[in-house]
Amino acid sequence: xxxxxxxxxxxxxxxxxxxxxxxxxxxxxxxxxxxxxxxxxxxxxxxxxxxxxxxxxxxxxxxxxxxxxxxxxxxxxxxxxxxxxxxxxxxxxxxxxxxxxxxxxxxxxxxxxxxxxxxxxxxxxxxxxxxxxxxxxxxxxxxxxxxxxxxxxxxxxxxxxxxxxxxxxxxxxxxxxxxxxxxxxxxxxxxxxx
Amino acid sequence: xxxxxxxxxxxxxxxxxxxxxxxxxxxxxxxxxxxxxxxxxxxxxxxxxxxxxxxxxxxxxxxxxxxxxxxxxxxxxxxxxxxxxxxxxxxxxxxxxxxxxxxxxxxxxxxxxxxxxxxxxxxxxxxxxxxxxxxxxxxxxxxxxxxxxxxxxxxxxxxxxxxxxxxxxxxxxxxxxxxxxxxxxxxxxxxxxxxxxxxxxxxxxxxxxxxxxxxxxxxxxxxxxxxxxxxxxxxx
Amino acid sequence: xxxxxxxxxxxxxxxxxxxxxxxxxxxxxxxxxxxxxxxxxxxxxxxxxxxxxxxxxxxxxxxxxxxxxxxxxxxxxxxxxxxxxxxxxxxxxxxxxxxxxxxxxxxxxxxxxxxxxxxxxxxxxxxxxxxxxxxxxxxxxxxxxxxxxxxxxxxxxxxxxxxxxxxxxxxxxxxxxxxxxxxxxxxxxxxxxxxxxxxxxxxxxxxxxxxxxxxxxxxxxxxxxxxxxxxxxxxxxxxxxxxxxxxxxxxxxxxxxxxxxxxxxxxxxxxxxxxxxxxxxxxxxxxxxxxxxxxxxxxxxxxxxxxxxxxxxxxxxxxxxxxxxxxxxxxxxxxxxxxxxxxxxxxxxxxxxxxxxxxxxxxxxxxxxxxxxxxxxxxxxxxxxxxxxxxxxxxxxxxxxxxxxxxxxxxxxxxxxxxxxxxxxxxxxxxxxxxxxxxxxxxxxxxxxxxxxxxxxxxxxxxxxxxxxxxxxxxxxxxxxxxxxxxx
Ligand SMILES: Nc1ncnc2c1ncn2[C@@H]1O[C@H](COP(=O)(O)OP(=O)(O)OP(=O)(O)O)[C@@H](O)[C@H]1O
Ligand SMILES: Nc1ncnc2c1ncn2[C@@H]1O[C@H](COP(=O)(O)OP(=O)(O)OP(=O)(O)O)[C@@H](O)[C@H]1O
Ligand SMILES: [Mg+2]
Ligand SMILES: [Mg+2]
Numbered sequence: 030x031x032x033x034x035x036x037x038x039x040x041x042x043x044x045x046x047x048x049x050x051x052x053x054x055x056x057x058x059x060x061x062x063x064x065x066x067x068x069x070x071x072x073x074x075x076x077x078x079x080x081x082x083x084x085x086x087x088x089x090x091x092x093x094x095x096x097x098x099x100x101x102x103x104x105x106x107x108x109x110x111x112x113x114x115x116x117x118x119x120x121x122x123x124x125x126x127x128x129x130x131x132x133x134x135x136x137x138x139x140x141x142x143x144x145x146x147x148x149x150x151x152x153x154x155x156x157x158x159x160x161x162x163x164x165x166x167x168x169x170x171x172x173x174x175x176x177x178x179x180x181x182x183x184x185x186x187x188x189x190x191x192x193x194x195x196x197x198x199x200x201x202x203x204x205x206x207x208x209x210x211x212x213x214x215x216x217x218x219x220x221x222x223x
Numbered sequence: 224x225x226x227x228x229x230x231x232x233x234x235x236x237x238x239x240x241x242x243x244x245x246x247x248x249x250x251x252x253x254x255x256x257x258x259x260x261x262x263x264x265x266x267x268x269x270x271x272x273x274x275x276x277x278x279x280x281x282x283x284x285x286x287x288x289x290x291x292x293x294x295x296x297x298x299x300x301x302x303x304x305x306x307x308x309x310x311x312x313x314x315x316x317x318x319x320x321x322x323x324x325x326x327x328x329x330x331x332x333x334x335x336x337x338x339x340x341x342x343x344x345x346x347x348x349x350x351x352x353x354x355x356x357x358x359x360x361x362x363x364x365x366x367x368x369x370x371x372x373x374x375x376x377x378x379x380x381x382x383x384x385x386x387x388x389x390x391x392x393x394x395x396x397x398x399x400x401x402x403x404x405x406x407x408x409x410x411x412x413x414x415x416x417x418x419x420x421x422x423x424x425x426x427x428x429x430x431x432x433x434x435x436x437x438x439x440x441x442x443x444x445x446x447x448x449x450x451x452x453x454x455x456x457x458x459x
Numbered sequence: 460x461x462x463x464x465x466x467x468x469x470x471x472x473x474x475x476x477x478x479x480x481x482x483x484x485x486x487x488x489x490x491x492x493x494x495x496x497x498x499x500x501x502x503x504x505x506x507x508x509x510x511x512x513x514x515x516x517x518x519x520x521x522x523x524x525x526x527x528x529x530x531x532x533x534x535x536x537x538x539x540x541x542x543x544x545x546x547x548x549x550x551x552x553x554x555x556x557x558x559x560x561x562x563x564x565x566x567x568x569x570x571x572x573x574x575x576x577x578x579x580x581x582x583x584x585x586x587x588x589x590x591x592x593x594x595x596x597x598x599x600x601x602x603x604x605x606x607x608x609x610x611x612x613x614x615x616x617x618x619x620x621x622x623x624x625x626x627x628x629x630x631x632x633x634x635x636x637x638x639x640x641x642x643x644x645x646x647x648x649x650x651x652x653x654x655x656x657x658x659x660x661x662x663x664x665x666x667x668x669x670x671x672x673x674x675x676x677x678x679x680x681x682x683x684x685x686x687x688x689x690x691x692x693x694x695x696x697x698x699x700x701x702x703x704x705x706x707x708x709x710x711x712x713x714x715x716x717x718x719x720x721x722x723x724x725x726x727x728x729x730x731x732x733x734x735x736x737x738x739x740x741x742x743x744x745x746x747x748x749x750x751x752x753x754x755x756x757x758x759x760x761x762x763x764x765x766x767x768x769x770x771x772x773x774x775x776x777x778x779x780x781x782x783x784x785x786x787x788x789x790x791x792x793x794x795x796x797x798x799x800x801x802x803x804x805x806x807x808x809x810x811x812x813x814x815x816x817x818x819x820x821x822x823x824x825x826x827x828x829x830x831x832x833x834x835x836x837x838x839x840x841x842x843x844x845x846x847x848x849x850x851x852x853x854x855x856x857x858x859x860x861x862x863x864x865x866x867x868x869x870x871x872x873x874x875x876x877x878x879x880x881x882x883x884x885x886x887x888x889x890x891x892x893x894x895x896x897x898x899x900x901x902x903x904x905x906x907x908x909x910x911x912x913x914x915x916x917x918x919x920x921x922x923x924x925x926x927x928x929x930x931x932x933x934x935x936x937x938x939x940x941x942x943x944x945x946x947x
Contacts, residue, residue, distance in 0.1 A: 366557065370600070373601050378816075381816055385811060388809050389830055389833055390833040391819070403816065403818070406815075413517075414551065414554045417508075417513050418557070420537075420538040421511050421538050421547050422567070423619065424571050429569075429573050430570055431576040
């Protein structure tokens with residue numbers, strides 16, 4: 030495990046990637062709102078955001094892969110939330126708590142491998158653990174107990190699929206490509222983290 | 224008045240308040256909290272009615288979608304327990320379920336907005352550094368990234384155009400421009416950190432703007448969550 | 460050796476399995492300016508980064524007897540500790556600012572130097588007045604032109620007293636007029652006894668500098684002031700840093716009468732949408748071009764020149780229909796508004812100022828295959844062979860499997876041009892093709908464009924290098940006071 034302290038460059042990378050995803054998130058928010066509106070008359074509006082849920086974990090998993098130090102995932106999500114709030118996210122400070130939980134969910138599997146393995150197996154596990162952890166949290170926040178179990182199950186399944194796609198697959202593919210492009214030497218001088 | 228509250232105190236107060244809201248199941252508390260949030264926003268100098276309206280629209284929409292879900296897809300046990308709990312709910316328990324869910328969301332959103340629309344980003348970061356022990360590096364990295372937002376979105380557009388010109392159409396959620404952006408961000412973080420450090424940036428520095436904690440900040444931080452508890456007791 | 464200036468002795472640096480320079484020694488006295496020149500990619504910026512402490516902290520292998528400044532040994536200090544001694548001004552000025560405005564940035568610098576907060580305002584005002592930049596203090600960096608950004612970087616560097624300055628290509632992207640103002644700043648600093656290292660590819664600007672240092676291909680450093688003028692010239696030419704003024708005959712190629720690009724009464728204005736947040740916006744209109752009309756005939760190599768920040772890049776975007784405009788733009792007689800994007804892009808290609816923006820693959824060959832496939836310019840199944848042929852034809856044989864992101868800027872630009880021309884485009888727009896290139900490379904790139912034009916492509920390029928434009932362009936258009944005038 031790389032126990033070196035986070036450097037200024039690490040923090041900057043986390044913050045910059047958060048801003049990039051801020052733009053991307055906005056896309057997801059628009060798509061989600063549109064879908065929610067469509068589904069509202071059927072009472073299925075709550076499902077609108079679920080297909081895009083995995084997008085919210087992408088920044089954390091990408092920075093974890095790029096920096097390879099502990100707590101990077103959590104810090105990234107918190108920074109991303111702060112930046113979103115500053116740019117006008119409507120859920121304000123509570124998203125910081127959500128962010129912490131999302132980051133934790135993404136990061137757990139990496140912690141178990143001591144931040145040494147970055148295979149599809151680990152990223153897919155991260156997708157699952159992020160889904161489970163955030164499901165518990167949004168369940169508390171939106172009081173899933175007050176909803177029909179079938180809709181709650183639908184929330185879970187759709188979120189899981191979205192997370193597997195965006196977090197487990199897409200993020201890993203982007204990162205592998207970055208590695209292949211040879212630009213990560215800048216982050217790991219001497220290739221100590223191969 | 225909410226503008227002047229120390230950002231760290233405001234964060235803690237609203238955060239704890241939001242968590243307490245999570246264990247609140249009375250629509251009356253929800254409505255009152257939403258109103259308080261609205262009041263905060265009205266009295267703030269940092270936001271205008273116009274702006275507020277633009278935010279409220281999507282919120283009302285989402286709130287409505289929760290109403291329909293809660294109404295049409297309620298859970299049986301929950302209704303049962305609710306009917307026993309709240310004897311007043313003689314009307315339609317399913318409708319009440321919808322109202323509770325949607326006002327809950329509304330309250331969350333109003334509290335959220337009264338944070339994000341009334342807080343200055345520089346002040347927030349300075350306060351986190353000075354009062355909440357946020358690492359200096361993290362704080363300034365956040366400010367730097369925020370200040371580069373418009374440059375980043377320009378670059379994003381440019382990289383999309385660059386692809387289109389090569390006859391590679393860009394679909395929504397396409398990862399190609401995202402990949403190009405990631406490469407750039409890796410490089411930028413390198414350059415920026417060099418630029419900042421060669422300007423002498425480190426943990427040892429003075430800060431011109433000092434964020435203070437005054438008694439009214441403490442009052443807000445503790446008083447706001449207490450008020451929610453109070454409301455809860457009142458309506459149960 | 461002066462005890463107050465910079466003294467470097469026995470410096471060797473390796474990175475990525477390459478030795479960039481070996482056992483070099485040099486001294487710089489206070490008040491002295493040194494120009495550091497050499498081929499692109501041979502390690503000038505790396506030398507600057509060894510001096511300011513970025514290397515070896517961030518990779519690479521540095522061996523050195525000493526780096527002394529005013530008698531103090533620097534080699535063991537970090538970037539931040541060295542900031543008291545060395546100030547660097549980087550090429551991409553925008554990315555050296557972390558705050559929103561110049562005033563905030565200056566406060567940031569003073570805080571780093573642990574200046575007492577109540578003294579800051581006075582110091583900032585006084586510095587800004589000294590450099591006549593008071594009007595910039597509260598304008599967001601996002602709104603400043605390239606030249607203004609460079610000047611702002613300068614004031615920030617001068618805020619805290621440091622004995623050594625390093626300027627890495629300070630004038631890339633600046634027009635001659637702005638660079639003259641800037642040059643005056645440099646002279647002011649020298650008078651105050653600072654030592655200065657300037658890295659630049661354009662030698663003509665620095666005739667007045669007492670000392671030139673040349674970093675050669677073998678990684679040796681030559682002090683050119685020790686040689687006779689002839690020997691000096693010979694050395695510079697051997698390194699490709701200086702080339703004979705190219706005498707390309709500006710023969711109008713096969714006198715084609717066919718008009719490729721036509722602009723008629725084009726107005727462009729920036730509707731500046733200031734993003735306060737994702738939702739909150741403010742609009743402001745800023746006219747850039749007024750009633751611009753000109754046309755280009757087939758096979759012309761035309762230059763678009765003019766001060767920085769006046770709308771050259773923006774005009775290019777309009778020709779790609781990616782920036783709103785009024786008036787008419789026609790390509791080969793067809794109004795671009797009536798063309799579908801794919802059709803338009805099959806007629807017009809663009810190479811951006813920063814060519815790396817255009818790559819998406821991890822191998823040069825794949826990048827080319829992608830373009831060939833996108834344009835269907837080879838039969839199915841033969842794309843890879845066609846791409847390989849094209850690359851071999853253009854001296855990329857050693858880079859086929861290399862990552863395009865790791866190519867030098869010059870190679871990146873050549874690759875981008877190559878990718879652009881597989882669609883048999885008729886018009887090629889090239890933004891600052893020779894930016895940051897040594898003279899030899901610049902010549903090669905321009906020769907390539909010339910060759911394309913002789914083969915029937917029409918090419919419009921921007922440049923701040925007057926000599927180069929003079930030598931290569933068939934036609935010159937100048938953008939000034941929101942008008943475009945034909946100069947030649
Ligand atoms: N972190 C790194 N890892 C591997 N190679 C590097 C790294 N940084 C620089 N190089 C290599 O070192 C060489 C010198 O780069 P440098 O930027 O110092 O050149 P330069 O002389 O400033 O060129 P230019 O005139 O184009 O700016 C290049 O070939 C580059 O690929
Ligand atoms: N997206 C934008 N929004 C608002 N203003 C912009 C935008 N892009 C550029 N500008 C402004 O428009 C002006 C023209 O910019 P442009 O990049 O076209 O100049 P240029 O002539 O290419 O300059 P240079 O020679 O420095 O490359 C500049 O003042 C710039 O600040
Ligand atoms: Mg360089
Ligand atoms: Mg330009």
